[in-house]
Every structure is written in C-alpha cells, then in structure tokens.
Amino acid sequence: xxxxxxxxxxxxxxxxxxxxxxxxxxxxxxxxxxxxxxxxxxxxxxxxxxxxxxxxxxxxxxxxxxxxxxxxxxxxxxxxxxxxxxxxxxxxxxxxxxxxxxxxxxxxxxxx
Numbered sequence: 001x002x003x004x005x006x007x008x009x010x011x012x013x014x015x016x017x018x019x020x021x022x023x024x025x026x027x028x029x030x031x032x033x034x035x036x037x038x039x040x041x042x043x044x045x046x047x048x049x050x051x052x053x054x055x056x057x058x059x060x061x062x063x064x065x066x067x068x069x070x071x072x073x074x075x076x077x078x079x080x081x082x083x084x085x086x087x088x089x090x091x092x093x094x095x096x097x098x099x100x101x102x103x104x105x106x107x108x109x110x111x112x
Contacts, residue, residue, distance in 0.1 A: 001062055002072065003107040005054035012043040013099045014076050020044050021074040021103075029055055029069040029107065047074075047103060054105045064109050072108040076101055 010017065020043055024032035029051070036048040051071070058064040079100040085093045 001064065001109060003054055003058040003062060003064065003069075004104065005050050005057055005107075006102065006104045007046065007050045007053075008079060008102045010043070010046050010079070010101045010103055011098075012046065012101055014078055014101050016041070016043050017047065017076045017101050017103065020047050021076050024051070024071050025074050027071050028110075029066060029071065032071050047105075050103050050105050054107045058107055058109075068109045068112070069107045070110055072106045073104075074106075075104040077104075078102070 020039060020041055023035050023039065032051060036044045055066060058069060059066060079102045082098040084096040084098065086096055088094050
C-alpha cells in the first residue's frame with residue numbers, strides 16, 4: 001500500500017529541493033526524519049513537513065505501522081514562476097525570476 005502527501009507551492013527552486021530529496025530517497029522514515037532534522041538547508045523544513053504529513057496520512061487513513069514505513073520516492077517538480085523586474089542604470093531592466101516547486105512524497109510499507 002502506498003501513501004502520498006503533496007505540497008504544490010514550495011517557495012524554493014527545483015535544484016535546491018533535489019539536493020535535500022536525495023538525502024531521504026529509499027530511507028526508512030525514522031532515518032529520513034533524523035536526516036532532515038539536522039540538515040542545515042532552509043528548504044529541509046518544508047520537506048520535513050510533507051514527510052510528517054505522509055506519516056500522519058498512513059497512520060490515520062490506512063492504519064499502517066510507522067516502524068515499517070520507508071520513503072519509496074520523492075518527486076520534485078516545477079510549479080509557477082513569479083517574474084519581477086529591477087530597474088538598472090541607463091534605462092535598462094534586469095529580470096528577476098522567483099521559482100516555486102511542488103513536492104510529492106510516496107511512502108510504502110516494507111515487506112518483512
């Protein structure tokens with residue numbers, strides 16, 4: 001049985017989130033939580049929230065045992081992009097791109 005949790009509007013780029021997602025892919029849930037707890041990157045807090053949500057979904061909706069769960073996959077995708085501009089010298093404009101991302105975490109119960 002697979003359990004899914006999503007966050008569609010994470011204020012961070014895909015590249016930054018993928019670095020953190022590589023830390024927890026194919027890990028047990030307790031090891032992944034510990035890894036995210038001590039990760040120094042700011043975006044790790046957002047991924048930790050989604051992981052906690054997936055664990056809560058598995059326990060409340062499906063009655064799965066938390067000790068047997070592992071992170072099957074973590075998908076990071078592009079969401080919308082805010083486009084802003086900054087006025088520069090001699091009448092020029094620089095473009096500022098503020099990316100958003102979507103995070104999907106899939107948990108599965110290990111077979112013993």
